[in-house]
Amino acid sequence: METRKPARNLRIGIVTDGLEERVVDGEVRIANGGVGVYIYQLIKHLLAVEDSGEFVLMRYGQGCLDIYRHPRVRAVFFATGRGTAFGQVFDRDHRKVAREFALDIIHYPNQFGGIFLPRSIRRVVTLHDLTPLLFPSMHPRIRVLAHKLAARLALRRADRIMVDSDHTGKDLIAFQPDCANRVVTVYPGVGAAHSPGGRDPSFLVRKGLPRPYILTVGVLEPRKNHALLLTALGQLVASGHDLDLVIIGRQGWHWVDPRTRSEFQSLTGRVRILEDVADHEMVEYYRHAAAFAYPSWYEGFGLPVLEAMACGAPVVCSNTSSLPEAGGTAALYADPHDPAAFAAQLARVLRDNELRGRMVASGLRRARQLSWRRTALAVLEVYRSAASTARGSSGLPRSGDVQA
Numbered sequence: 001m002e003t004r005k006p007a008r009n010l011r012i013g014i015v016t017d018g019l020e021e022r023v024v025d026g027e028v029r030i031a032n033g034g035v036g037v038y039i040y041q042l043i044k045h046l047l048a049v050e051d052s053g054e055f056v057l058m059r060y061g062q063g064c065l066d067i068y069r070h071p072r073v074r075a076v077f078f079a080t081g082r083g084t085a086f087g088q089v090f091d092r093d094h095r096k097v098a099r100e101f102a103l104d105i106i107h108y109p110n111q112f113g114g115i116f117l118p119r120s121i122r123r124v125v126t127l128h129d130l131t132p133l134l135f136p137s138m139h140p141r142i143r144v145l146a147h148k149l150a151a152r153l154a155l156r157r158a159d160r161i162m163v164d165s166d167h168t169g170k171d172l173i174a175f176q177p178d179c180a181n182r183v184v185t186v187y188p189g190v191g192a193a194h195s196p197g198g199r200d201p202s203f204l205v206r207k208g209l210p211r212p213y214i215l216t217v218g219v220l221e222p223r224k225n226h227a228l229l230l231t232a233l234g235q236l237v238a239s240g241h242d243l244d245l246v247i248i249g250r251q252g253w254h255w256v257d258p259r260t261r262s263e264f265q266s267l268t269g270r271v272r273i274l275e276d277v278a279d280h281e282m283v284e285y286y287r288h289a290a291a292f293a294y295p296s297w298y299e300g301f302g303l304p305v306l307e308a309m310a311c312g313a314p315v316v317c318s319n320t321s322s323l324p325e326a327g328g329t330a331a332l333y334a335d336p337h338d339p340a341a342f343a344a345q346l347a348r349v350l351r352d353n354e355l356r357g358r359m360v361a362s363g364l365r366r367a368r369q370l371s372w373r374r375t376a377l378a379v380l381e382v383y384r385s386a387a388s389t390a391r392g393s394s395g396l397p398r399s400g401d402v403q404a
Contacts, residue, residue, distance in 0.1 A: 196310075
């Protein structure tokens, strides 16, 4: 079934509670990782598309990032405190906003929602991964319980379910087969700020990094498998490589600093963990890295892989979940349960300049294939298909037409 552009601009509500903020030195920054970046960049690039629609951004608590002040945005901030949980669970406040602004669609860009919205409002959700259900031991119990109680019903009532990768889509359909005709893969993008050019020549001196370093970026939590990298670093140092490991990420659930483990005491001076890095400095860490490593056990996409490639860093990552889909042929892969395999792949990158050059060039090509503008255009197509097709009919474009 073909979809058509509506006669008027769509009125789209986007729930931004998954976009966390913090203020550092007077600057408002995104406080959480991949989900926060996804929500912010998607909205920013939707607003940059002409005639993309009218947007209402809603959240509990104040939002201070620039997207809330855009002239094409109505920002609605719900009061927090007593009754907040009731309003969130039963969509009370979202229903009010939908009526007030005559919304056509509400998009929940952080997993799922909208169970109790009236059926006249189309619901679009972005499901980033199913790790609370697939790996419950790696998440807080309350998050696992929420997924078990709400996921099936929310997904059943969603008109469109966007996923970040085909792998996540397959996981979702295995979990809930009745949603298969409403699942669309829309790849995340990478921002223009992530590029290999304009290296700051004083960066390494200012940061006290005299040796080459391996970089990894992501929330500090067990699923990211940081301990494997310390083991691999130890093996590389023992084989003659004089290098460091830089870990960047905010603290997450059940984080235990691996440097406290007895087997890693000899590496303490070679491992840095940084929890609050400004965006412009993050790009410099990517640009100067000898290699980027990502040994995560499971990812819905793996946005840091794409960011590293865009900045000219060769990538070695896990051969599991969606990561081969994110890295394509531009990355090297290893088993996330095998430190020696990761060390061997990293050693190849560090020793073979010709291989490194090919990987950098291939990574840059891969990153150019995926931009946030392409993501925004693909999401707009999903909005339009949801708004213009009958209930119970997918009306979805072919997946190749939608993937950004």
